[in-house]
Amino acid sequence: QVQLVQSGAExxxxxxxxxxxxxxSGGTLSSFAISWVRQAPGQGLEWMGGIIPxxxxxxxxxxxxxxxxxxxxxSTSTAYMExxxxxxxxxxxxxxxRGTYNNYAFMFYYLYMDVWGKGTTVxxxx
Amino acid sequence: QSALTQPAxxxxxxxxxxxxxxxxxxxxxxxxNLVSWYQQNxxxxxxxxxxxxxxxxxxVSHRFSGSKSGNTASLTISGLQAEDExxxxxxxxxxxxxxxxxxxTKLTVL
Numbered sequence: 113q114v115q116l117v118q119s120g121a122e123x124x125x126x127x128x129x130x131x132x133x134x135x136x137s138g139g140t141l142s143s144f145a146i147s148w149v150r151q152a153p154g155q156g157l158e159w160m161g162g163i164i165p166x167x168x169x170x171x172x173x174x175x176x177x178x179x180x181x182x183x184x185x186x187s188t189s190t191a192y193m194e195x196x197x198x199x200x201x202x203x204x205x206x207x208x209x210r211g212t213y214n215n216y217a218f219m220f221y222y223l224y225m226d227v228w229g230k231g232t233t234v235x236x237x238x
Numbered sequence: 239q240s241a242l243t244q245p246a247x248x249x250x251x252x253x254x255x256x257x258x259x260x261x262x263x264x265x266x267x268x269x270x271n272l273v274s275w276y277q278q279n280x281x282x283x284x285x286x287x288x289x290x291x292x293x294x295x296x297x298v299s300h301r302f303s304g305s306k307s308g309n310t311a312s313l314t315i316s317g318l319q320a321e322d323e324x325x326x327x328x329x330x331x332x333x334x335x336x337x338x339x340x341x342x343t344k345l346t347v348l
Contacts, residue, residue: 147337149284156241156342157276157284157327162335171335207283220335224274224289231283 114139116208116229123235129196132232134208136189141165145213146191147225148182152204160206162222163191164213171220198236205231242267242328242340249346255316258343260328261309266338268309272331275304275313278342279324288313315345323347 119133134146147162161172165184172180176195184191191208209225243261250256260267260275267273271291276284286295288304291311301316311330315322325342332338 149339157278157329157339158241159329159337159339162337173336173338209284221270221272221331222335222337223272223331224286224329225276225284226286226289226295228283228285 114210114227116210116227118206118208118229118232121233121235123237124198126199126236126238128198129194130198130234131192131194132206132208132234134191134193134229136210140189141184141186141191141210145211145220145222146182146184147209147211147222148180148193149207149209149225150204151207151231152201155204160193160195162211162213164215164220165191169220171222195234198234200236203234203236205233207231242330242338244326244328244340244343246341247344247346249348250315250318251348252318252320254318255314256318256345258313258315258326258328258345260311260313260330260340262311262330262332262338263309266309266330266332267306267311269333270331271306273304273306273311274329275302276327276329277324278327284327318347320347 148160163170210227211225212223214221275288278284292304328340
């Protein structure tokens with residue numbers, strides 16, 4: 113059964129960037145989508161964006177457009193999420209999740225997320 | 239884009255049934271049968287319990303069921319057990335290759 117192994121906790125200064133990795137152990141990213149979801153302390157889940165690793169096609173929530181970059185390296189079964197211009201409100205646990213998608217009429221439909229990483233805590237503080 | 243609307247909290251006694259609603263718009267929940275539900279225990283990653291409105295992944299209890307009417311999806315948990323106490327989130331495809339979560343509902347088993 114595939115597991116998603118995320119990189120370790122990060123402490124960053126405001127204005128800097130953070131890059132979190134997510135490696136598929138015991139499987140590959142092929143045929144799946146990878147989503148990035150964050151959860152601020154005491155708050156709900158928030159979908160940031162996703163990528164179809166086999167195509168290298170990424171999609172972003174409007175809120176994060178221009179500030180987040182999601183990439184994937186199929187050769188290492190690893191996905192990445194880079195968030196720039198960090199502010200204190202970006203302090204959160206960041207999860208990667210493997211999901212299923214459909215491709216119809218040139219549109220990608222993210223369906224659901226069935227395998228989750230354990231999360232990476234990112235703290236933004238001066 | 240605003241989050242899907244869920245009640246902040248629901249509660250029920252053991253063996254009872256509860257329903258959690260998830261209200262969106264005609265641009266998300268109302269337009270696609272692509273609603274999923276996740277259970278999250280404190281300090282843990284979310285777990286998929288319902289997908290495509292009413293399908294259960296292998297290994298998920300039959301006590302969990304989903305439905306949808308118009309712009310509102312619902313999660314029903316029957317035969318409440320203490321172990322069901324957790325946070326529950328709905329999620330819907332929201333167009334333009336994006337997903338949207340609900341604000342989450344805290345379930346308390348009395």
